[in-house]
Amino acid sequence: MQLFRILQSQGLGSRRDCRDLIRRQHVLCDGVLVTDPEQEFDCENLRFSVDGQAYRYRQYAYLVLHKPAGYECSRQPRDHLSVFSLLPETLLNRAVQCVGRLDQDTTGLLLFSDDGRFIHTHTSPKKQIGKTYQVTCKHPITPELVEQLLAGVQLHDEPAPLPARQCRALSEYRLELVINEGKYHQVKRMLAAASNRVESLHRCGIGGYVLPVDLTVGAWKWLAPDELAALKIGPENDPPPSPKS
Numbered sequence: 001m002q003l004f005r006i007l008q009s010q011g012l013g014s015r016r017d018c019r020d021l022i023r024r025q026h027v028l029c030d031g032v033l034v035t036d037p038e039q040e041f042d043c044e045n046l047r048f049s050v051d052g053q054a055y056r057y058r059q060y061a062y063l064v065l066h067k068p069a070g071y072e073c074s075r076q077p078r079d080h081l082s083v084f085s086l087l088p089e090t091l092l093n094r095a096v097q098c099v100g101r102l103d104q105d106t107t108g109l110l111l112f113s114d115d116g117r118f119i120h121t122h123t124s125p126k127k128q129i130g131k132t133y134q135v136t137c138k139h140p141i142t143p144e145l146v147e148q149l150l151a152g153v154q155l156h157d158e159p160a161p162l163p164a165r166q167c168r169a170l171s172e173y174r175l176e177l178v179i180n181e182g183k184y185h186q187v188k189r190m191l192a193a194a195s196n197r198v199e200s201l202h203r204c205g206i207g208g209y210v211l212p213v214d215l216t217v218g219a220w221k222w223l224a225p226d227e228l229a230a231l232k233i234g235p236e237n238d239p240p241p242s243p244k245s
C-alpha cells in the first residue's frame, strides 16, 4: 500500500495531511526516512514513526479503557465528559466506537474498535458473551437475592424474566454477577426488581478476559492477540471468579 494511504488508515490525518507529513520529512519507516508519499510498503508488521512517535500498522483497532466514573459513552455527551476524550486523536480519526455502553457512573472494562464485525459480535445477546460486574448494593445480600437473580427477574418491557448467568456474594454488600445481554441499565434494573439497589457498579470482565490490574483508571491499551482470544464466546470462557474481598 502507498505510504500516505497507510498513514491515513492509521488515523494520522487526511490524505493531504499525510502526503505533506511524508514530503516534509516527518516520517521514518522501519527507521529509514521516506519522502515519497506514493512509495509502496507491505503493511503487515510495518513500524513507522511520525515526529519521533512510534506506530505499528494495525488493520483494525481493538483497545480496552479502564473507564472512570463521570464519563459518558457518547461522542456528544450531554452532562458529563466523554470517554472519547480519554483517547488520542489518531484513534478518534479512525472512528473507533464503544463496544457496548456503560452508564456514566459505572467504572471498569470498556472496549473500543473500528471493526464492525467485532462490535456486532460483542454487542449481540445471541452470542452469549458474559459480562462480569462487581456490584455494591444498598441492602445486605441474602442467599434468596442470589437465588432470585439466578432464577430470573422480570424487567419492564422484557417479554420474559432475565436470569443472571452467574451470581455470588463477595461480602455482605458486594456481589459478582455475570449477564449475557447488555440491556439498558440492566444490572441496576435487575437489582431493583429484586428489591435491592445498586450503589456502585464496576465491570471487571467480558468473556474470558479480565480487566488488567495494572491498567489504571482512565488509561487505555491495545488488546494483544491472546487478550482478543480471551474475549471469546460461551460459558466455558467465563473469567475465573475473582477473590472475595
Ligand code: URA
Pocket: 101, 102, 103, 104, 106, 184, 185, 186, 187, 188, 189, 201
Ligand atoms: N448495567 C447497568 O445497570 N449499568 C451499566 O453501566 C452496565 C450494566
